[in-house]
Amino acid sequence: MSQFSVLKIENLVAGYEQRVLLRNLFLYVPAPAFLAIIGHNGCGKTTLFRALTGQIPYQGTIELGGQNLRTLRRPAASGQLAHLPQRGVVGFPIEVRELVVMGRFRHHSFLSAYRPADYVLAEAALTRVGAAHLAHRDFTELSGGEQQLVWLAQLALQDAGLYLLDEPTQQLDVYYRRRVFSLLQSWVTDHHKTVLCITHDLDNLATLPGYVLNLSRPQPRLQALSAAVVQAEREFLESEESLA
Numbered sequence: 001m002s003q004f005s006v007l008k009i010e011n012l013v014a015g016y017e018q019r020v021l022l023r024n025l026f027l028y029v030p031a032p033a034f035l036a037i038i039g040h041n042g043c044g045k046t047t048l049f050r051a052l053t054g055q056i057p058y059q060g061t062i063e064l065g066g067q068n069l070r071t072l073r074r075p076a077a078s079g080q081l082a083h084l085p086q087r088g089v090v091g092f093p094i095e096v097r098e099l100v101v102m103g104r105f106r107h108h109s110f111l112s113a114y115r116p117a118d119y120v121l122a123e124a125a126l127t128r129v130g131a132a133h134l135a136h137r138d139f140t141e142l143s144g145g146e147q148q149l150v151w152l153a154q155l156a157l158q159d160a161g162l163y164l165l166d167e168p169t170q171q172l173d174v175y176y177r178r179r180v181f182s183l184l185q186s187w188v189t190d191h192h193k194t195v196l197c198i199t200h201d202l203d204n205l206a207t208l209p210g211y212v213l214n215l216s217r218p219q220p221r222l223q224a225l226s227a228a229v230v231q232a233e234r235e236f237l238e239s240e241e242s243l244a
């Protein structure tokens with residue numbers, strides 16, 4: 001694995017008004033890599049993603065691919081970053097494959113229609129998440145878990161360097177949870193992506209290669225994933241001490 005740091009965070013302080021949630025966070029994420037971000041409800045995991053996507057002000061330095069985030073214009077539009085928030089809402093009927101093909105937005109010009117080749121990619125992405133059978137359904141009529149698979153297919157088409165996923169397996173059953181974690185692994189090993197994944201799903205982390213960051217720790221740091229590390233972090237999160 002190369003030691004190039006796709007994401008470098010130094011002395012990050014972020015939160016809301018009088019409430020600081022991330023205090024003096026340092027983080028160097030190598031590329032490519034899978035990084036699971038864990039911690040109690042409300043400890044600041046989504047807040048970290050909000051800082052990384054420019055949705056909230058922060059103090060400190062964030063570098064994306066060696067460039068200061070404050071000087072980058074629309075990193076999503078240039079393919080540096082793709083973000084899957086916890087809840088994606090669509091307020092109008094739309095065929096699933098039409099939603100997925102929008103992941104190709106960087107590859108076609110404004111107002112031009114997507115090409116047949118884009119739809120081939122969209123259908124292949126749906127197949128990889130195990131949702132090819134949903135291609136012609138109305139997205140708004142799908143279950144929460146089915147919608148989550150569709151968003152993942154769309155995200156894959158964005159072909160970004162760094163992916164931020166906020167609880168992508170939250171509504172999935174045991175089969176699809178495991179399947180999505182192995183899909184994310186393939187983004188790292190086959191496509192050399194770096195994936196930051198907020199999750200409470202510790203059971204699926206123990207056997208994955210990559211790193212874990214526990215934001216409930218007083219001084220969070222990257223640790224290589226292993227069964228022993230996941231067990232230690234689970235015990236910490238289950239302890240009264242961790243809520244102090």
Ligand SMILES: Nc1ncnc2c1ncn2[C@@H]1O[C@H](COP(=O)(O)OP(=O)(O)OP(=O)(O)O)[C@@H](O)[C@H]1O
Binds near residue numbers: 016043
């Ligand atoms: N816009 C906001 N203004 C004020 N406080 C907020 C705002 N958004 C979130 N918070 C608070 O900040 C804290 C951290 O929220 P965040 O969404 O980062 O938690 P999280 O670690 O992702 O939790 P979960 O695992 O439950 O998703 C929570 O207590 C939340 O209520």
